[in-house]
Amino acid sequence: MSEGGKVELDPAFADRFGGAMKNKGGDGRPPCQLYLISPSSYDPGFPEQLKAVLDAGAAAAFQLRLKNVSDMEILRAGEVIRPILEAYDVAFIVNDRADLAQQLGADGVHLGQGDGDIAEARARLGHAAQIGVTCHGSRHLALEAGEKGADYVAFGAFYETQTKETQHRPDPSILGWWTTISEIACVAIGGIRPDNAKPLVEAGADFICASGSVWKADSPPGAMAAFAAVLEATPNA
Numbered sequence: 539m540s541e542g543g544k545v546e547l548d549p550a551f552a553d554r555f556g557g558a559m560k561n562k563g564g565d566g567r568p569p570c571q572l573y574l575i576s577p578s579s580y581d582p583g584f585p586e587q588l589k590a591v592l593d594a595g596a597a598a599a600f601q602l603r604l605k606n607v608s609d610m611e612i613l614r615a616g617e618v619i620r621p622i623l624e625a626y627d628v629a630f631i632v633n634d635r636a637d638l639a640q641q642l643g644a645d646g647v648h649l650g651q652g653d654g655d656i657a658e659a660r661a662r663l664g665h666a667a668q669i670g671v672t673c674h675g676s677r678h679l680a681l682e683a684g685e686k687g688a689d690y691v692a693f694g695a696f697y698e699t700q701t702k703e704t705q706h707r708p709d710p711s712i713l714g715w716w717t718t719i720s721e722i723a724c725v726a727i728g729g730i731r732p733d734n735a736k737p738l739v740e741a742g743a744d745f746i747c748a749s750g751s752v753w754k755a756d757s758p759p760g761a762m763a764a765f766a767a768v769l770e771a772t773p774n775a
């Protein structure tokens with residue numbers, strides 16, 4: 539922490555998260571960007587679908603979040619997806635597992651509260667890796683994650699979601715609070731759609747996450763275009 543009580547910006551942060559900080563203008567935070575999360579199971583048609591959505595709207599980061607599958611399946615999917623993300627300049631984050639993130643040469647890992655230690659992930663993945671941490675609706679967890687070296691803290695679930703059972707429903711004001719005390723990025727997650735994203739962007743989210751509202755949409759590229767329009771039209775806090 540600095541003397542003013544604000545968590546200091548890691549100098550390497552400017553180069554992280556898909557170059558998000560490159561958009562930084564003056565003293566303000568960069569504009570809010572989309573953080574796309576994969577469906578929980580992998581379909582052979584997914585790489586083409588991924589290209590189609592990234593053609594329709596930008597994402598700063600993509601998280602490979604496959605559930606109830608073998609390590610081999612995650613590794614195979616990651617090997618196919620990684621060059622696509624590189625081509626679109628999208629940061630590649632692996633959910634849950636720093637070891638698989640390392641094997642895949644990913645840009646980072648997302649850790650839930652039970653998914654392992656930040657320091658161990660840092661030791662494994664290195665200084666430049668992006669390490670994100672689930673903080674539910676807890677200021678304490680976010681401060682702790684920041685002190686332990688997280689590159690972003692994730693708050694949620696802001697809205698009802700079919701993607702995951704959730705027990706926390708933070709108020710959007712936690713995003714604004716975080717931006718006043720820390721320069722570490724904050725991510726909003728949970729049931730976010732193009733038509734309900736605006737209050738979270740206005741409250742201060744640096745990134746909004748979306749999974750179901752893109753992949754389960756009638757037109758996933760259409761959903762991406764709609765997110766792009768909302769983000770373009772909405773200044774953050």
Ligand SMILES: Cc1ncc(COP(=O)(O)OP(=O)(O)O)c(N)n1
Pocket residue numbers: 601603633634648649650651652653670671672692693702725727747
């Ligand atoms: C960006 C982001 N935020 C939160 C989560 C949830 O992580 P976790 O609590 O470990 O739950 P699972 O996603 O592993 O089911 C996330 N994955 N990404």
Ligand SMILES: Cc1nc(C(=O)O)sc1CCOP(=O)(O)O
Pocket residue numbers: 575672674693694695696698699700701702704727728729730747748749750751
């Ligand atoms: C993976 C996840 N974590 C959450 C949390 O609150 O920590 S909510 C969530 C689901 C995100 O998917 P969707 O955009 O479909 O709601």
Ligand SMILES: [Mg+2]
Pocket residue numbers: 633634648649650653
């Ligand atoms: Mg997890």
